[in-house]
Amino acid sequence: DVKVTQSSRYLVKRTGEKVFLECVQDMDHENMFWYRQDPGLGLRLIYFSYDVKMKEKGDIPEGYSVSREKKERFSLILESASTNQTSMYLCASKETGLGSQPQHFGDGTRLSIL
């Protein structure tokens, strides 16, 4: 089974801090994704990556950046955290080129910015 591991289930940070959310997958998937999930809004794509050092903006990239130095690891960075970034963050991975193959999700990180 695919395992997608997010480093923290719960995280509390302060406004203005630089925050790192880490995600690791164990299936050698090329594609990795970061979403945020908010009540009534569903999942919205922040950034995704097709390969090491490759990244593309999703639908809501403002205030975020990402890093993919190794294939198995995809990091989401909040450069200067703000209270409107309090949310649930989900990481996912997927094999490339196989359209019907699903994305596999981590458990999520519930991030609170105070």
Next chain:
Amino acid sequence: AQTVTQSQPEMSVQEAETVTLSCTYDTSESNYYLFWYKQPPSRQMILVIRQEAYKQQNATENRFSVNFQKAAKSFSLKISDSQLGDTAMYFCAFMKGANSKLTFGKGITLSVRP
């Protein structure tokens, strides 16, 4: 851009009964994939069922089946013999061709009553 609409925010069903969750989408693409994902309370998002747009036959996975109406751009999920463990948030999602980006609906909270 693609959009996915789940118009019902909540539904409730009695255990052992059948329930249908609705989803519509908007796209100009001819080749795409549709998914239903399940997110149990405080647990990981998992795939329930998938449908390739080029296949006319509706997908089925045990108690879960879809009614895929391509012309109407409708993709509903039917859960038969509902079980308490089906209580979860359900998301409908769209993926364009071999592109791996998913567009999610806002989700529906399903409660199964004992």
